[in-house]
Amino acid sequence: LQGCEHMKTVLAVSRMLTLEDSAAARETAAQALKGVNHPKALLALNHALGDCSPEVRARALESLVPCHDSRILESAIRCCSHETPLVRLRAAAVLGTGGHPRAYPTLVSMLDDTSP
Numbered sequence: 001l002q003g004c005e006h007m008k009t010v011l012a013v014s015r016m017l018t019l020e021d022s023a024a025a026r027e028t029a030a031q032a033l034k035g036v037n038h039p040k041a042l043l044a045l046n047h048a049l050g051d052c053s054p055e056v057r058a059r060a061l062e063s064l065v066p067c068h069d070s071r072i073l074e075s076a077i078r079c080c081s082h083e084t085p086l087v088r089l090r091a092a093a094v095l096g097t098g099g100h101p102r103a104y105p106t107l108v109s110m111l112d113d114t115s116p
Helices: 003-019 023-032 039-048 054-063 070-079 085-098 101-110
Strands: none
Touching: 003 023, 003 039, 023 039, 023 054, 039 054, 039 070, 054 070, 054 085, 070 085, 070 101, 085 101
């Protein structure tokens, strides 16, 4: 997609990620935004890090790797203590690739995590 059509698609998928009732649809939307470096897409993915579905959270985190946007940092840090191992794993990947010094204490503390 080029130019205006690409922008319309990013906006539509971002809306789907934040407004869709179906967790499967939100997960698909999160996957579709992987690698899209647009403020609306990053905002929608950041919003999805608080989704009630662990699968949506994990997919949104996966779509943020690599992410060097400091606005994502706090949400990713919170996901490091999520009850679902896959969410924690993906959050660590986001923090590990971001290279932000505020992520280091969280990543170091995760080394002692013995839960599955």
